[in-house]
Amino acid sequence: xxxxxxxxxxxxxxxxxxxxxxxxxxxxxxxxxxxxxxxxxxxxxxxxxxxxxxxxxxxxxxxxxxxxxxxxxxxxxxxxxxxxxxxxxxxxxxxxxxxxxxxxxxxxxxxxxxxxxxxxxxxxxxxxxxxxxxxxxxxxxxxxxxxxxxxxxxxxxxxxxxxxxxxxxxxxxxxxxxxxxxxxxxxxxxxxxxxxxxxxxxxxxxxxxxxxxxxxxxxxxxxxx
Amino acid sequence: xxxxxxxxxxxxxxxxxxxxxxxxxxxxxxxxxxxxxxxxxxxxxxxxxxxxxxxxxxxxxxxxxxxxxxxxxxxxxxxxxxxxxxxxxxxxxxxxxxxxxxxxxxxxxxxxxxxxxxxxxxxxxxxxxxxxxxxxxxxxxxxxxxxxxxxxxxxxxxxxxxxxxxxxxxxxxxxxxxxxxxxxxxxxxxxxxxxxxxxxxxxxxxxxxxxxxxxxxx
Amino acid sequence: xxxxxxxxxxxxxxxxxxxxxxxxxxxxxxxxxxxxxxxxxxxxx
Numbered sequence: 001x002x003x004x005x006x007x008x009x010x011x012x013x014x015x016x017x018x019x020x021x022x023x024x025x026x027x028x029x030x031x032x033x034x035x036x037x038x039x040x041x042x043x044x045x046x047x048x049x050x051x052x053x054x055x056x057x058x059x060x061x062x063x064x065x066x067x068x069x070x071x072x073x074x075x076x077x078x079x080x081x082x083x084x085x086x087x088x089x090x091x092x093x094x095x096x097x098x099x100x101x102x103x104x105x106x107x108x109x110x111x112x113x114x115x116x117x118x119x120x121x122x123x124x125x126x127x128x129x130x131x132x133x134x135x136x137x138x139x140x141x142x143x144x145x146x147x148x149x150x151x152x153x154x155x156x157x158x159x160x161x162x163x164x165x166x167x168x169x170x171x172x173x174x175x176x177x178x179x180x181x182x183x184x185x186x187x188x189x190x191x192x193x194x195x196x197x198x199x200x201x202x203x204x205x206x207x208x209x210x211x212x213x214x215x216x217x218x219x220x221x222x223x224x225x
Numbered sequence: 226x227x228x229x230x231x232x233x234x235x236x237x238x239x240x241x242x243x244x245x246x247x248x249x250x251x252x253x254x255x256x257x258x259x260x261x262x263x264x265x266x267x268x269x270x271x272x273x274x275x276x277x278x279x280x281x282x283x284x285x286x287x288x289x290x291x292x293x294x295x296x297x298x299x300x301x302x303x304x305x306x307x308x309x310x311x312x313x314x315x316x317x318x319x320x321x322x323x324x325x326x327x328x329x330x331x332x333x334x335x336x337x338x339x340x341x342x343x344x345x346x347x348x349x350x351x352x353x354x355x356x357x358x359x360x361x362x363x364x365x366x367x368x369x370x371x372x373x374x375x376x377x378x379x380x381x382x383x384x385x386x387x388x389x390x391x392x393x394x395x396x397x398x399x400x401x402x403x404x405x406x407x408x409x410x411x412x413x414x415x416x417x418x419x420x421x422x423x424x425x426x427x428x429x430x431x432x433x434x435x436x437x438x439x440x441x442x443x
Numbered sequence: 444x445x446x447x448x449x450x451x452x453x454x455x456x457x458x459x460x461x462x463x464x465x466x467x468x469x470x471x472x473x474x475x476x477x478x479x480x481x482x483x484x485x486x487x488x
Contacts, residue, residue, distance in 0.1 A: 148373065155366045160356045169353060169370060172345035173377050176384030183388065199387060207380045214373050221290050221365045245455075254446075261447040264454040271458070310465050314458050321454040325447040423462065430469045437476040 003095050010099025011106075017076065018107065024072055028065055028111045035061045036118050050123060055185040058119060059178055062142065065111045067167050070149035073104055074157045083157075087223060097150065097219035101212070105146040112138055133188045137197075140204040141181030147211035148173055155222045180204045230433065233426040240419030244270075244412070252412040264322040266412055270420035271315040272340060278308025278424060279347065279375055286371035289364055295439065298364035301371050303431035305350050307424060312344045335389040342381050346374040360439070 018024060039057050043050055050057075077083050086096060116134075120127045127134065152170050156162040180200045187197040194201065248266040255262035285301035288294065319337060320330045331337065350370045357363035 151369065151373075155369055156353075158362070159353070159366070160358075165349075165353060165356055169349045172342050172349060173373060175342045176377070176380045179384040179388045203380065203383055203387075207377075210376050210380065211373070214369075214376055218290065218369045218372065222369055224362070224365065259446045261450050263451050267454055267458050307465075310461065314461050317457055317461075318454045321450050321457065325450050427466065427469065430466075430473065434469060434472050434476065437473070441476065441479070 003092060006089065006091065006095035007099040007102070010096050011102045014076075014100065014103035015106065018103075024069060024107065025110065028069055028107075029114055031068055032061065032065055032111060032115045032118060035064060035115075036122050040122070051125065054119075054123075054125060055182045055189060058115070058185060059141070059182050061115045061119075062108070062112050062138075063145065063171075063174070063178065065115065066108050066142070066145050066149065067170070069107055069111065070104060070146070070153050070170075071163065071166055073100065073150055073153040078157055093220045093223050094216040096223070097154075097215050098212075100154075101143075101146050101150045101215070104150050105143055108142050108146055109139070112142065127189070129191065130188055133194050134185070136194065137181060137184040137188055137201070137204075140201060140208060141177055141184075143208045144177040144204060144211055145174060147208060147215055151211075151215040151219065151222060154219065177204065177207055180207070227429075227433075230426065230429050233422065233429060237419065237422040237426045240415070240422045244416035244419040247412040247415050251408050253406070253408055258326055261322065261325050264318055266416045268315055268318040268322060269413060270417040271311045271318065273417055274420045274424045275308045275311040275315060275343070277421065278304045278311060278428075279343070279378070281428075282308065282347075282350075282371045283375035286368035286375075289368045290372075293361075293364075295360075295364075298360075298367070299432050299435040299439070300428075301364075301367065302354060303428050303435055305347050305367075305371065306431055307427045309344065309347050309351060310427075311420070311424070312340060312347070316340055316344060333389070335386045338389070339381050339385045342385070343374075343378065346370075346377070350374060 039061070043053065043057075074083075077086055086093075089096060116127055119125060149170055152166060156166045156169070159165060180203050184197045184200045184204070187200075188194070244266065248263050252263060252266065254260050281304040282301045285297045285304065289297035289301060316337070319340070323332065323337075324330050350367060353370055354363055354367050357366060
């Protein structure tokens with residue numbers, strides 16, 4: 001069985017079980033809705049302030065939802081005693097890592113799409129002016145988050161106080177991703193061409209590459225019981 | 226305590242004394258800031274040593290994942306702990322330096338922010354170690370964080386630098402005026418060497434404790 | 444510009460306290476471990 005095939009199988013399994021139960025997606029949808037209300041109450045009715053803070057709010061929403069979603073990344077394996085199953089997969093375990101990253105990425109992108117729609121509706125902002133650029137930026141940022149998040153989720157799966165340790169470990173590492181993503185999103189929402197923020201995109205791409213590489217190289221060690 | 230440890234301790238003490246003498250006796254009163262600039266002789270060596278410490282964590286973590294040598298894990302742990310201490314000192318002295326010169330204890334300038342992120346990452350590393358009881362799992366998990374934290378440093382550096390560039394030009398006084406005056410450079414160098422010796426001593430002592438704890442744990 | 448010696452001494456004082464404190468913590472732990480070993484029978488001989 002090839003590496004690519006193993007990666008695909010892990011991804012397909014996760015997508016399939018999510019599609020059947022819709023557990024995580026439903027919960028995250030309502031979480032996103034709640035976040036929106038929180039932002040409204042926290043920032044008040046000042047439209048100018050809201051518009052100015054919009055890129056940051058978007059990514060806060062993405063990250064908070066991402067934390068909740070990623071925290072559950074290995075829940076199925078943990079709760080159903082499937083962890084040993086993961087360990088028994090022959091060959092390079094990093095295929096599991098990439099499959100999991102892909103699955104988490106897709107899940108996060110779905111939730112982010114929902115958040116974008118909610119933002120547009122409830123805050124009456126036009127987010128669709130440059131959809132391609134927005135997708136590129138959001139994709140790069142979310143990939144960085146998913147790459148490290150998946151690694152740390154596996155790493156803390158069997159650790160005491162993982163619910164607090166997971167965000168405590170993940171968030172400082174993700175600071176540059178957050179900075180870059182917010183800056184780039186701001187530029188896109190202002191109508192600037194992607195070239196104007198090329199250096200940020202380059203940084204995000206470099207970060208994503210580094211994170212994925214470290215993940216691929218160390219996932220084996222992380223998985224051991 | 227081994228004799229090597231003792232020797233390192235004395236050397237460090239000597240170096241720190243020399244550094245102190247130079248910081249207050251040799252280094253001149255700075256033209257624009259006044260004597261408050263002498264804090265630099267603490268602030269800069271501290272972060273240089275911290276970078277060294279986290280570099281050691283990176284190397285030791287990689288070595289551990291490679292061959293699972295317990296000594297490498299002990300080295301990583303000890304170096305991270307000492308590194309966090311020096312990073313904390315850097316941040317605190319930076320704040321104390323900043324209050325009279327910038328008018329504020331904290332500002333989100335590039336350097337301070339990057340250092341704060343660094344601090345958070347490795348405090349997280351230590352927290353993680355505290356939460357995992359099985360030595361093998363603890364070492365593996367810590368190694369991953371140690372590697373990722375270090376690999377992330379250049380990314381953080383550029384992201385924060387560009388982030389700040391959009392907000393304000395760098396009018397913040399850097400630690401080194403250019404060209405750097407010889408007494409200032411010499412004082413900085415001596416203090417840097419002293420701090421590095423202190424790092425070596427503390428690292429050795431901390432590793433010794435870790436070794437003790439391991440052999441008497443089970 | 445005024446000299447702000449107060450700040451200078453605070454900074455050096457803080458660094459001294461932090462480093463001394465950490466060093467004493469290490470030495471204290473080492474001593475306790477060494478004593479513990481001596482009392483329960485010297486395993487390493």
